[in-house]
Amino acid sequence: MNARTLSSAAPLDPQVRAERPLTILVAALGGEGGGVLTQWIVEAALHAGYPVQSTSIPGVAQRTGATTYYVEIFPVPQAVLEARRPALRPVLNLAPVAGRIDLLIASELLEAARVAQAGFVDPVRTMVVTSTSRALTNREKGAMGDGREDAARLLDVLVGHSRRHVGFDMNDEARAARTVISAVMFGAVAGSGLLPFDRSHCEAAIAASGKGVEASLAGFERGYARVAAGSDLATAVPAVREVRRERDAWPTDVADMIGHGVVRLIDYQDRRYADLYLERVGRTLAFEDRLDPVGAHGHALTRETARFLALWMAFDDVVRVADLKTRSDRYARIRREVGARDDELMTVHDFFKPRVAEVAGALPPSWSRRVVAWEAARKRRGKP
Numbered sequence: 368m369n370a371r372t373l374s375s376a377a378p379l380d381p382q383v384r385a386e387r388p389l390t391i392l393v394a395a396l397g398g399e400g401g402g403v404l405t406q407w408i409v410e411a412a413l414h415a416g417y418p419v420q421s422t423s424i425p426g427v428a429q430r431t432g433a434t435t436y437y438v439e440i441f442p443v444p445q446a447v448l449e450a451r452r453p454a455l456r457p458v459l460n461l462a463p464v465a466g467r468i469d470l471l472i473a474s475e476l477l478e479a480a481r482v483a484q485a486g487f488v489d490p491v492r493t494m495v496v497t498s499t500s501r502a503l504t505n506r507e508k509g510a511m512g513d514g515r516e517d518a519a520r521l522l523d524v525l526v527g528h529s530r531r532h533v534g535f536d537m538n539d540e541a542r543a544a545r546t547v548i549s550a551v552m553f554g555a556v557a558g559s560g561l562l563p564f565d566r567s568h569c570e571a572a573i574a575a576s577g578k579g580v581e582a583s584l585a586g587f588e589r590g591y592a593r594v595a596a597g598s599d600l601a602t603a604v605p606a607v608r609e610v611r612r613e614r615d616a617w618p619t620d621v622a623d624m625i626g627h628g629v630v631r632l633i634d635y636q637d638r639r640y641a642d643l644y645l646e647r648v649g650r651t652l653a654f655e656d657r658l659d660p661v662g663a664h665g666h667a668l669t670r671e672t673a674r675f676l677a678l679w680m681a682f683d684d685v686v687r688v689a690d691l692k693t694r695s696d697r698y699a700r701i702r703r704e705v706g707a708r709d710d711e712l713m714t715v716h717d718f719f720k721p722r723v724a725e726v727a728g729a730l731p732p733s734w735s736r737r738v739v740a741w742e743a744a745r746k747r748r749g750k751p
Contacts, residue, residue: 386441386443388439388441388459388460389440389442389469389563390438390460390464390468390469390470391438391439391440391468391472391556391561392435392437392463392468392472392482393552394434394435394473394474394479395434395436395473395475395478395549395552396434396474396475396502399474399547400549401434401435401436403547403549403576404436404549404553404556405421405436405438406421407553407569407573407576408421408438408440408553408556408569409421409438410572410576411564411568411572412562412564412568414568414575415564415568416445416446417440417441417442417443417444418445418448419440420438420459421439422437422461435482437460437463439460440562440563442563443457443563466486466487466489466492468487468488468493469492469493469494470496470556470559470561471483471487471493471494472496472555472556473496473497473498474497474498474548475500476497476498476522476534477501477502477504477516479497479521480525483495483524483529484524489529489530490527490528490529493528493530494529494530494531494532494561495532496534496556496559497525497533498534498537498538498548499518499536500536500537500538501515501516503515519623533593533594535593537551537590540589541586541589542703543703544582544589546579546585547583547586548586550573550582550585550586550587550590551587553583553587553590554569554586554587554589554591554592554593554594555590558590558591558593558594558595559594560595566591569587570587573587617652618652620662620666621669621670621673624670624673625645625648628641628644628648628674628676629641629645631681632677632680632681635680643680644676644680647672647676651672654668682728684725684729685721685725685729686729698713698715701713701715724742727739727742
């Protein structure tokens, strides 16, 4: 037993001493294949001939416990280490160390932020790759109102604490490839450019698994392409830029509500319509500041006005419903849900039966009043 280990205390030559393990932390939800992803990473490293080690902390369920996996890969092939000094092998850690993570890969935005909050993400060292999708926590789902965490604030945590950040909806990519999210995450790991070996070893690890190989490789390709191309996390979540812009321009206790109102109205119509919304909210804010100059009530009047005004100005009338039903992303989602191939025809039957009041709401005021009066007269005559 003359084998010696490679550690920071070993009297090694300067080249070996400068080399350190690549550290990868995987944050996933229960049932998403985090264990499979970790095994793929390990198998790819072994296939390429690199020393590797992994440990895991499995969660209890999708939202009752963290599911994390930790991998260390020494960036020097085992054959090279043995050639330098016979029977030499590196000592790899069993658990992640705060501030010493090279790559954080997360399947959900809040999970990535939790890891960053725990101190594992370092602004000089860590690259963060995360899905921008959300799976609501029990606390969020159980709130009496809108208990969701603010996506913009989660992004602030990740962008402010990481060296590089890439974000995209991994669930969408997995559905498009008809595979599971772990395959997309594996592609994202390979596309990060941090692995000491090329993607062929990753693809070989998937092929060696012998299960759902074709679909897994398709998901791998999508994840690889998204990260290799780059997608800045600060712009990956839809409308985050608009939320941030309004948050910087308004008092902090109303800015998030106003930001989301602007996003809704831009989608509903256009930026000019959203500016009309801001003008109306601004008048309310000026009035409230005169009544409560010290802000003792936290701009409650402006906040509630901003909330309800956004709903009133973005009323789901027949035009809006027709717009939502005819959007291309809706048909793409339906194709994914029914499993239709690209070469298959798909027919969607929509049952659309607006009432008289709904039709009147889409007409000019003079016409609308006539239609409403006609409907009222019919009801007075006992017509259904």
